[in-house]
Amino acid sequence: MTGATSQDILKHFKEGIKPLHLNKLLQISIDGPNVNWKFVKLLCEEEEITLLEIGSCGLHVVHGAFQTGHNSVKWMVIDALSSFYFLFKDSLARRAAFTKLTNQTVFPLKYCRVRWVESVTVI
Structure with missing residues (x-):
């Protein structure tokens, strides 16, 4: 457009x-x-609606808030998300065992620490 x-x-x-x-x-x-x-x-x-106004790109605001909260509580969520990806990345045996135990074939995506609050594919 x-x-x-x-x-x-x-x-x-x-x-x-x-x-x-x-x-x-x-x-x-x-x-x-x-x-x-x-x-x-x-x-x-x-x-005739009212929207929550948090700037032109709310994702940046939410991401910043997530990072601040994450850093203050020291829960290491980001490290865990990154580790989940590498746990299955190059191990066919782990993938096979996981699939057999859970009947799931969806594996963690590589976590991007820079911008994304959630780990989803970007089109």
Whole structure:
């Protein structure tokens, strides 16, 4: 959607989330350009909703809060997430044993410490 207006974004956003209830929407993360801010304003006005405002990219705020909390309690969650990946990465025997015991074939992804709060594939 190169050169899209805030109205274009609003139209496609509404089409994309049709089955969802907008009154349950909590926050929208955007990359900051003014057209995106106008889209959020139009959405709130048209749907008469109030969103949680934590900046243009809420993921950065949440990630920062997670990192601060993680560092203060010294639970080593990040080390555990990273270790889970390497536990299975190069060991077919471990993968086979895990699959046999759990009937699961989904293994941990490599944890990225820089930006992501959750370990999911990025498209």
